Amino acid sequence: MSDAYVLDATGVTMRFGGLTAVRGVDLRVGGGEIVGLIGPNGAGKTTFFNCLTGLYVPTGGTVRYRGTVLPPKPHLVTKAGIARTFQNIRLFAHMTVLENVLVGRHTRTKEGLLSALVRGPGFRRAEAESRERALELLEFTGLAAKADQLARNLPYGEQRKLEIARALASDPGLLLLDEPTAGMNPRETRVTEELVFAIRDRGTAVLVIEHDMRFVFELCDRVACLVRGEKLVEGTADVVRGDERVVAAYLGTTEGAAA
Numbered sequence: 217m218s219d220a221y222v223l224d225a226t227g228v229t230m231r232f233g234g235l236t237a238v239r240g241v242d243l244r245v246g247g248g249e250i251v252g253l254i255g256p257n258g259a260g261k262t263t264f265f266n267c268l269t270g271l272y273v274p275t276g277g278t279v280r281y282r283g284t285v286l287p288p289k290p291h292l293v294t295k296a297g298i299a300r301t302f303q304n305i306r307l308f309a310h311m312t313v314l315e316n317v318l319v320g321r322h323t324r325t326k327e328g329l330l331s332a333l334v335r336g337p338g339f340r341r342a343e344a345e346s347r348e349r350a351l352e353l354l355e356f357t358g359l360a361a362k363a364d365q366l367a368r369n370l371p372y373g374e375q376r377k378l379e380i381a382r383a384l385a386s387d388p389g390l391l392l393l394d395e396p397t398a399g400m401n402p403r404e405t406r407v408t409e410e411l412v413f414a415i416r417d418r419g420t421a422v423l424v425i426e427h428d429m430r431f432v433f434e435l436c437d438r439v440a441c442l443v444r445g446e447k448l449v450e451g452t453a454d455v456v457r458g459d460e461r462v463v464a465a466y467l468g469t470t471e472g473a474a475a
């Protein structure tokens with residue numbers, strides 16, 4: 217049954233007027249897996265992520281998290297256990313590093329508005345727990361020394377790390393990363409690779425969109441390739457790397473070769 221999977225997406229389809237950006241895509245992610253999603257520009261990867269996370273209501277198909285159909289609302293998807301980062305950095309630039317992570321904690325805080333306004337004991341306890349968890353995540357991601365700096369003052373690679381820390385603050389069972397190494401130098405990419413392995417080792421499954429082929433093939437247990445909205449092939453790095461259709465559709469292009 218599907219609850220053996222953290223994520224079980226079946227027949228996901230997304231149409232924008234006359235354009236079918238994603239067509240009947242099935243994808244499963246098991247607990248403890250790192251799965252990659254590749255494909256040329258415009259293949260539908262981000263649209264598929266948006267369908268998984270409730271930003272788009274898919275035209276067709278179902279998305280289950282641990283066997284339960286997800287409501288197509290971003291905050292409910294986060295609450296259910298799926299967190300994500302975006303292709304472009306979306307930090308609160310004028311907030312501190314710690315505050316950014318605390319924002320990601322809000323779906324796990326049970327205290328209501330009234331409790332927050334009167335700052336009762338329940339609120340103070342929840343606040344202290346959130347702070348402790350946020351500091352632990354900063355330690356985990358190597359950002360603890362920068363907790364009090366403004367997010368906008370971090371170097372680019374650390375801003376991306378902070379996005380991951382913020383996503384982890386909701387205690388997800390599945391983390392979706394949309395091009396986590398975009399714009400990174402090789403050293404930052406290696407650090408990100410280590411971080412993703414560490415996230416998986418702590419029990420969070422990962423689904424990652426990437427253009428950096430070396431990164432994807434080193435990192436992922438399984439890789440799926442989308443082309444023009446359809447899943448062309450799925451398998452281990454060796455299977456996907458060696459598939460002529462993938463080579464023709466993607467790796468053989470100048471862009472693929474450069475990645």
Ligand SMILES: Nc1ncnc2c1ncn2[C@@H]1O[C@H](COP(=O)(O)OP(=O)(O)OP(=O)(O)O)[C@@H](O)[C@H]1O
Nearest residue numbers: 232235237255256257258259260261262263264303
């Ligand atoms: N909101 C939207 N309205 C209309 N068309 C859209 C919308 N979002 C995406 N598309 C189209 O859907 C197709 C898939 O786009 P998408 O961004 O999902 O591809 P992608 O694989 O993530 O590409 P990239 O690697 O460049 O990020 C493209 O043709 C795009 O123009």
